[in-house]
Amino acid sequence: MQHEFIDPKLVEEFLSFTKNVTEAPKFVPAPDEITLESTPFDVAYEEDKVRLLHFRPLVEKQVKVPLVISYAVINRYHILDIQSKKSWVRKLLEEGINVYMIDWGTPTNMDKYLDFDDYVNSYLDSCVDFVRKESDVDSISLQGYCTGGTLATIYASLHPHKVRNLVATAPVIDGWKDTTVVSNVTKHIDVDKIVDTIGNMPPEFMYYCFSILKPFEQGLEKYYKFFKNINDKDFVDNFLRVEKWLNDTPPIPGELFRQWIKDVYQENLLIQNKMFVGGKQIDLKKITMPLLIQIAVGDHLVSPECSMPLYYAVGSQDKTVRIYPTGHVGMIASAFSQKKVVPEMCEWLKERSK
């Protein structure tokens, strides 16, 4: 008779894993008990539900041209300040950059008619004007992340005289070239029916889109690693912060969503200079200021092919593309971004802010 033995190492691992799962609540706070805000800021300006956050400087010597960050309309701004060791904002402050960031707030049903015009020509423009006035400068540096990169790009083409430098971090530009599964879903949905029937795009749809991005790596392996590393305080803290951020996305105003899906993903008007915002045609050639595009090769939310065409579409003479071996979130909130991505951006900004 043949006997089969279970490897003792496996038994040991299984017991240790079970112990971690059982004891997890003893060591780990619930996501609701965590405060995501890390670096101190003041609310410098407010309009409707939008807030302009001004982060308090950490060093005395300041770069002359302030930076306004146009955060994405999906999820919330906290990822750029997720924890002190991986904070995009903190690193910029340490480099002497005067940082403002736009928190788009949480739209309610009342805001369903907000569209690109409101976001670009009203909210973003008011924030930029406020910073120009407060800092006594004619133009500011503007950075946009993800969908915020699209808003920043459109703003720069409509108001080029107010933008001294443009940084587009994983911007959504060419919807037809996007190779992610999200773009496949967005190309097949009847966006008119969605917006006309339910108004704002509910967070649940976004969570669905997230769920089809690497469902097994993100849905199983990630939590396995979490319980395996339950005694590693830094790992757990970072994990819970990112998880909390991932599961906190506000609704997207209906009209903004309608134009977004149609003009950027379905008809791809932006890159063809055929998109209209506030009655004006967006001409990317009008972007003539220095441009830095940051792309992550492993980005499974905005593929590099979707962001890259911006480089060829603008009128800027001074333009740079930086491609990093990381992912969508890794580019902005990781040890790698602290070591490589932010310092390179700071250097680029400082050279162009004298």
Add this chain to the structure above:
Amino acid sequence: MSQDAKSPLEYYKHVSLFWTDLLHLMSGKPIALSAVGPMRNYANDLKKVVTETIDSYEHMVEFNQRLAEYYKQLSEAWTDAQKKVDSKVPSIPQDAEHLEAYKRVWIDIFENDFTGLFDSEKFGQNYGKMVSAELELTKHWENILNVILQSMKLPTRKEIDEVYKEMHELRKRVSKLEKKENVKNAA
């Protein structure tokens, strides 16, 4: 009877509406005598609710078909991926790292196959149509709710939307005026 009723569903709808309408007409006068004022509306409201419920049937069928196809696609992708994993198992070394290696192979294959599915035309098309059918059902539900809201003299979704739109336009106008004023003051 309607001669152009093309399907059993159309026929069923026709028969239901015929009797609802006829009973409504037949009972109109006695109800008008006994039911004073707003009570008269209940008969009308009931007719609207019944019509809406019957109309939703078609979309319910469409939604169920799309949902079944959605689960079928997921299930087929799962089965195919598992077959691939099973065929790889003999090549995974039978040592202490076996479980970890198996997990890695399993995740890689499943990730790859499911991403392939989510990226495919058939998935996108079915998903889009499933969402559309779901939205049609939502519309029917909303229409029924509107009947109830109106009977309670409360504003319907359409009426609230009109207010939201008006407010949005007003906010826009105020914002533009403020900007103009600021430019004027700065000059």
